[in-house]
Amino acid sequence: xxxxxxxxxxxxxxxxxxxxxxxxxxxxxxxxxxxxxxxxxxxxxxxxxxxxxxxxxxxxxxxxxxxxxxxxxxxxxxxxxxxxxx
Amino acid sequence: xxxxxxxxxxxxxxxxxxxxxxxxxxxxxxxxxxxxxxxxxxxxxxxxxxxxxxxxxxxxxxxxxxxxxxxxxxxxxxxxxxxxxxxxxxxxxxxxxxxxxxxxxxxxxxxxxxxxxxxxxxxxxxxxxxxxxxxxxxxxxxxxxxxxxxxxxxxxxxxxxxxxxxxxxxxxxxxxxxxxxxxxxxxxxxxxxxxxxxxxxxxx
Numbered sequence: 001x002x003x004x005x006x007x008x009x010x011x012x013x014x015x016x017x018x019x020x021x022x023x024x025x026x027x028x029x030x031x032x033x034x035x036x037x038x039x040x041x042x043x044x045x046x047x048x049x050x051x052x053x054x055x056x057x058x059x060x061x062x063x064x065x066x067x068x069x070x071x072x073x074x075x076x077x078x079x080x081x082x083x084x085x086x
Numbered sequence: 087x088x089x090x091x092x093x094x095x096x097x098x099x100x101x102x103x104x105x106x107x108x109x110x111x112x113x114x115x116x117x118x119x120x121x122x123x124x125x126x127x128x129x130x131x132x133x134x135x136x137x138x139x140x141x142x143x144x145x146x147x148x149x150x151x152x153x154x155x156x157x158x159x160x161x162x163x164x165x166x167x168x169x170x171x172x173x174x175x176x177x178x179x180x181x182x183x184x185x186x187x188x189x190x191x192x193x194x195x196x197x198x199x200x201x202x203x204x205x206x207x208x209x210x211x212x213x214x215x216x217x218x219x220x221x222x223x224x225x226x227x228x229x230x231x232x233x234x235x236x237x238x239x240x241x242x243x244x245x246x247x248x249x250x251x252x253x254x255x256x257x258x259x260x261x262x263x264x265x266x267x268x269x270x271x272x273x274x275x276x277x278x279x280x281x282x283x284x285x286x287x288x289x290x
Contacts, residue, residue, distance in 0.1 A: 017270045018277075024235065025266060034262045037269055050272040053279070054244040057225050061125040068128070068142050069120055075146055076116040076153050 010040055101165055108156050116153075123166055124149075127173045133241045134177040136230050144180055148173035174246075178238075178256060185234065221282050228278040236271035243268050 013036045016029070025033060037043050098104040098118040107115025124145065131141035131148075152172050159168060229237060242253040243264070254264040 014273065017266070017273055024263070030260075030262045030266055033266050033269075037265060043269065046276055047269060047272050050276050050279075051244060053225075054240075057222065058245045058247070060222050061129055062132075062226075064120065064124045064128050065138075065142075068145070069124065071142070072120055072124065072146055072149055073113065073116055075150050076119075077111055077113045 007040075007042075009036060010042055013037075013040075013043075105156070105159065105161070105165065108153070111153070119165075119169075123169050126166075127169060130170065130241070130246060131173055131177050133229055133245065134174075134238055135180060136234060136237060140180060141177075144177045145173060148176040151176070170246075174256065181234065181238065218282075221279075224279065224282055225275075228275050231278075232271055232274060236267050236274065239264055239267035240271035240275070244272075 013033055016025075017033065037047075098107055098115055104115055104118060108119060127148065128141060128145055131144040132138060135141050135144060148169070152169055159165070163171075229240065232240065238257055239253065242248045242256060243250065248256065250261050250264055254261045257264065259267075
């Protein structure tokens with residue numbers, strides 16, 4: 001396994017991003033982070049890894065729970081039985 | 087064993103005929119629509135809301151809405167895209183009603199931030215691991231564990247394939263904010279997934 005040496009700016013930005021994930025940066029910090037992400041090859045490479053994985057993940061569709069299918073069918077058809085409405 | 091009507095789903099393989107059947111409220115047409123589109127719509131609702139109960143309600147609400155509007159559907163987009171938009175909007179509406187206010191960011195003094203974990207290079211092609219059911223399950227859990235603001239950005243952009251502009255508009259935030267949320271989500275996922283993708287699992 002290899003590790004990448006990051007620039008001080010990159011390390012600082014990453015530390016900020018990983019801190020308190022339910023908070024929202026203010027406008028000036030957003031701008032600083034966005035400018036870094038647009039130019040930093042390490043951050044772009046890290047994003048590309050996840051993006052590649054997610055492109056494969058999106059092909060995976062969990063089956064609809066059986067009880068939900070029955071519930072939805074009743075809502076959509078208003079209680080019609082098979083063959084009605086034709 | 088298949089129920090008798092399940093063998094007839096091919097009757098509605100043509101979208102025009104499916105629409106005609108849906109407008110008649112034909113149960114077989116509704117079944118066909120569910121088989122074809124509902125799993126993807128359910129995943130969308132589940133990952134956006136982060137709750138199975140909310141996802142079921144959102145999907146039901148969306149499909150009832152679609153049925154009520156099916157007579158006015160003009161076919162300018164595919165049926166699947168139209169349903170996707172309806173369920174997406176229903177999920178976002180629900181999130182807006184339930185979302186707590188965003189916590190303001192408080193800048194820490196320089197030097198007091200916690201050092202980030204090392205950036206570990208993933209070996210090989212991450213996509214090679216996608217067939218692993220274990221990795222899919224880890225991803226499912228990791229996505230649902232993200233804070234709502236990060237999860238919605240990731241789902242819209244990386245899973246649903248919306249553009250940055252479309253995702254930012256849907257979430258009513260700036261494109262810069264969307265990009266930062268997305269990067270934070272990807273970093274968090276990367277940290278969670280690293281042991282699985284690098285093969286360096288604890289105890290394994």
